[in-house]
Amino acid sequence: MIIGAGYTGLWTAYYLAKADPGLRIVVLEAEVAGFGASGRNGGWCSALFPTSTKRLAARPGAGRDAAIALHRALQATVNEVGLVTAAEGIDCGYHKGGTVVLARTPAQLARARAEVAAAPEWGPGDLRFLEPDEVAERIRATQVLGATFTPHCAALHPGRLVRGLADTVERLGVTIHEQTTVTELAPGRATTRYGVVKADVVVRATEGFTARLAGHRRTVAPVYSLMVATEPLDAATWDRIGLAGRPTFSDYRHLIVYGQRTADGRIAFGGRGAPYHLGSRIAPSFDGRNRVFAGLRRAVTDLFDGLDGVEFTHAWGGPLGVARDWFASVGLDRASGLAWAGGYVGDGVATANLAGRTLTDLILERDSDLVHLPWVGHRSPEWEPEPLRWLGINAGLRAMTAADLEERVTKRPSVVARLVSPLIGGQ
Structure with a gap:
């Protein structure tokens, strides 16, 4: 089960469905697919990451090679988005002009x-x-x-990309429930205004709207x-x-x-x-x-x-969505079945695709290069309580x-x- 029908949620659904057509995948969306930043952004499909490469390298257990690997993975992701949109007939004006x-x-x-x-x-x-x-x-x-x-950036129409992705995953057998607000997540379940939905794995892909989930006011x-x-x-x-x-x-x-x-x-x-x-x-x-x-x-x-x-x-x-340490992350807690991705700070058009592929490998327990990148498993600290959060962000x-x-x-x-x-x- 995936919460949020933006880029992160839809790319995750896409790669899961392609990897295992027998999976039952449902996406719950409070509004309509692409309602959030995925449908409103500037259309930069770039290799940008909100945290500097130097800070990535300094992360415990990471180092220079790991930081470079993430940088290269993001560059390759720019091309991946173009290849998939062409293969799936998604007319989003993709053009790699740097x-x-x-x-x-x-x-x-x-x-x-x-x-x-x-x-x-x-x-x-x-x-x-x-x-x-x-x-x-x-x-x-x-x-x-x-x-x-x-050269590692393409211009595209963000709304056409996200709506095209929604159509594509539905053709692959994924069910998208729009106008279905999730209010709370817990291991194996999501609470909506219509009732509780249960699944082995629950993916939080809510980015800027994460604060609306119970217990996540200070997450993003x-x-x-x-x-x-x-x-x-x-x-x-x-x-x-x-x-x-x-x-x-x-x-x-x-x-x-x-x-x-x-x-x-x-x-x-x-x-x-x-x-x-x-x-x-x-x-x-x-x-x-x-x-x-x-x-x-x-x-x-x-x-x-x-x-x-x-x-x-x-x-x-x-x-x-902005994480407290400006460090985007993706991960899966195998014990609880709760997964997440986000904190892109506006650099999510390509990064969400990388997140979707990484979540797919984590969920399917595939030991790929992606699951060892230095943003995997990172947990950002919570934001300060109000009014300190309001003062700090606006002061910045x-x-x-x-x-x-x-x-x-x-x-x-x-x-x-x-x-x-x-x-x-x-x-």
Whole structure:
């Protein structure tokens, strides 16, 4: 039994059904398949992991080789998603164009160069530094001093992927019960408003909505990320912007932003900045915040010349899941039959696929390379009780905003960011 019909739950159902068609697999979903972050994200199918490789290597029992193995597994997962969507006929606009991260200030340029310099320590180099003229071959943004490029990312339509997965697993014999809210998990059972469902293995795949489960208020914090999208742009505008190869794009500011050129010719652009709500509350009214939407629209028009008069036709948002130590994890307690995966901090499009394959091997007791990766079995500490949780998370969001302002004023790397970085998965 799987709780949650997002990427994690559906990929787990998919690989279990493919591995053993005789299994009885049921997915319980409070809303509809893909209602959460899986259907609302920025469409980056990337090899990103919320915890730095250095911190992964420092985990007890892990080490450098294990950290590199997880890094390589995530890179391979980007390709795996493309192979499965093609094989299953899931039309989600998958296009592997890599990622360009722009450096637009001297402080951002220093971070870009440092990241490229450090990359070979963790295996063969596949992160490149791009000079401004090389950047312009991929994306023509303003104030560019340089950029980094990695090939390990694909752009896709998140909603089409998750709905396509739901259709696929149902064809494989998996039963999805939508509008079936689970309120409590226990070994061998899940309590719903309709009654108790029993199974040998219960997989918690609820990510940002985990706090709604009894006893899990402090397991994962729901933090909101918001997005905007333009109308389809004409050919002349795309000639000015570039992005012909559809790389996903961002820059080295501290308050995260992310964008892509969609398959239907829009700019879809998102970022953090919306507040965390006291008590890990989640509500439809939190999905939109006019101040953040306005800031995202300004950021897009600041990145690209010639967007005056372009209409922004869509704006939306939703919660993602953040573990206390910014360390995504996957695991199975064999004694209780309770399994879990999540804490992706917004990097879950590909990571959820890796989680689904790993959970499949754990459940079927297959001794694969995946079950020995350093995120398997990790248990993050609980978040602090309120109001400390509210104060800490929102202070961190404010600190990243302040760090970007500090760098614009001082032209040097932020002291604030250096102090906060260890608390949010950095070095």
